[in-house]
Amino acid sequence: MRFLLVFLVVLLLAWRWRAWREAKQRDRQASAKPRTTEMVICLQCGVHIPVQEAVIGAKGSYCSAAHRLAMEP
Ligand SMILES: [Zn+2]
Secondary structure, three states: HHEEEHHHHHHHHHHHHHHHHHHHHHHHHHOOOOOOOEEEOOOOOOEEEEEOOOEOOOEEEEEOHHHHHHOOO
C-alpha cells in the first residue's frame, strides 16, 4: 500500500513537471516571433503608416480619409 502511494506521488510530480516544461516551451516559441508592424505608404503624401491605421481605397492605402478623397473622388 505504501509503495502504491509513493508511486502515485512520483507519477503526479512527473506529470506536473512535464506540463510545466511544455508551457515554458510554448512561451519561448511565442516570444521568439518577431514583433513587427507592417507599414504602408500613403499614395497622396507618401507618409508611412501602420497598416491597421491606414485608410484603404480602391487604388491603395492612405493616411486619412481626406487624402483618399483627394486621390479617389
Ligand atoms: Zn497622406
